[in-house]
Amino acid sequence: MTVEEGVELARFTTLGTGGPARAFARPESVGDVEELLRWAVERSLPVAAVGLGSNLLVADEGVDALVLRLAGELASVTVEGDVLHAGGGAANAVCLHRARAAGLGSFEFACAIPGTIGGGVWMNAGAYGGDFSQVLERALVATADGTGWLTPSELGLSYRHSDLRHGQVVVEAELRLHPRPPEEIRAEVRELNAQRKAAQPTNRRTFGSVFKNPDHELSAGRMLEACGLKGHRIGGAQISPKHANFIENADGARTADAIALMAEARRRAFEQFGVELRHEVEFLGELSLPPLAA
Numbered sequence: 001m002t003v004e005e006g007v008e009l010a011r012f013t014t015l016g017t018g019g020p021a022r023a024f025a026r027p028e029s030v031g032d033v034e035e036l037l038r039w040a041v042e043r044s045l046p047v048a049a050v051g052l053g054s055n056l057l058v059a060d061e062g063v064d065a066l067v068l069r070l071a072g073e074l075a076s077v078t079v080e081g082d083v084l085h086a087g088g089g090a091a092n093a094v095c096l097h098r099a100r101a102a103g104l105g106s107f108e109f110a111c112a113i114p115g116t117i118g119g120g121v122w123m124n125a126g127a128y129g130g131d132f133s134q135v136l137e138r139a140l141v142a143t144a145d146g147t148g149w150l151t152p153s154e155l156g157l158s159y160r161h162s163d164l165r166h167g168q169v170v171v172e173a174e175l176r177l178h179p180r181p182p183e184e185i186r187a188e189v190r191e192l193n194a195q196r197k198a199a200q201p202t203n204r205r206t207f208g209s210v211f212k213n214p215d216h217e218l219s220a221g222r223m224l225e226a227c228g229l230k231g232h233r234i235g236g237a238q239i240s241p242k243h244a245n246f247i248e249n250a251d252g253a254r255t256a257d258a259i260a261l262m263a264e265a266r267r268r269a270f271e272q273f274g275v276e277l278r279h280e281v282e283f284l285g286e287l288s289l290p291p292l293a294a
């Protein structure tokens with residue numbers, strides 16, 4: 001297995017920001033991942049997997065870890081009966097396409113989630129009332145101590161959350177789907193994509209929802225809009241003028257710009273609504289948000 005040094009992770013995030021990884025590899029089999037996990041243990045390096053970087057903020061200074069991007073067999077998709085078998089690095093779009101071709105529905109919710117199966121399991125990604133916990137039968141997770149199958153409850157899936165931690169790599173997943181005519185799937189996907197396009201900045205570099213929706217009558221987006229944050233800019237990053245729970249790379253943004261916008265948004269939501277917004281986007285590297293003043 002080739003391990004590269006200093007690979008710039010900005011290439012692998014949808015926002016287009018982030019510094020280099022201390023070590024980077026593209027495993028193509030479960031055996032490769034296991035070998036790399038052992039390699040990292042010998043060097044006391046943490047391990048993190050990245051998918052399509054569509055929910056990821058990577059520190060500008062880089063990441064002192066071995067970063068894995070699954071490829072080859074680990075990005076493949078097959079269908080057997082009503083079960084879709086996907087590598088952890090398989091794109092949701094490819095899975096949806098294969099499911100539709102096989103006349104299997106229930107994964108339509110993922111049509112506008114631009115990530116991979118591994119990232120979807122990690123985040124319990126979802127939209128329009130569906131999420132991974134509803135279709136996931138089990139996931140094969142590799143760690144330095146061994147590889148084994150985990151069910152959704154063993155993974156601790158809840159709203160945009162799993163109990164997975166860096167060092168645990170989702171190498172494969174099985175999704176149980178339900179027979180549905182391909183034309184119906186196509187029509188629903190068309191409708192969901194139209195809804196998405198009307199409400200969100202789909203033609204900009206973003207990382208999806210910045211904050212989880214709080215337990216409040218207002219969604220995070222509506223709350224930040226009420227705080228007057230639409231279009232607010234710091235450095236090269238700006239809060240989307242179209243949807244306030246998105247941050248766009250307006251012009252040469254750095255991760256630090258996005259973090260500064262997030263800190264400002266949390267401060268204003270706390271002052272105006274008494275709500276502590278929690279970030280949905282995942283952090284890689286030394287990144288944190290300042291505590292809110294009581």
Ligand SMILES: Cc1cc2nc3c(=O)[nH]c(=O)nc-3n(C[C@H](O)[C@H](O)[C@H](O)COP(=O)(O)OP(=O)(O)OC[C@H]3O[C@@H](n4cnc5c(N)ncnc54)[C@H](O)[C@@H]3O)c2cc1C
Nearest residue numbers: 051052053054055088115116118119122125126127170208
């Ligand atoms: C325009 C846009 C719209 C979006 N809409 C939605 C939406 O409607 N609903 C929603 O839930 N999300 C949405 N997102 C966010 C994002 O697409 C999802 O969270 C997606 O599941 C992330 O997958 P990824 O492969 O890109 O993961 P990444 O962003 O690369 O990683 C996310 C986390 O998963 C971990 N990870 C990734 N792969 C693996 C693996 N194989 N094993 C272990 N850990 C892994 C990473 O370490 C990281 O902690 C949107 C993003 C964009 C840019």
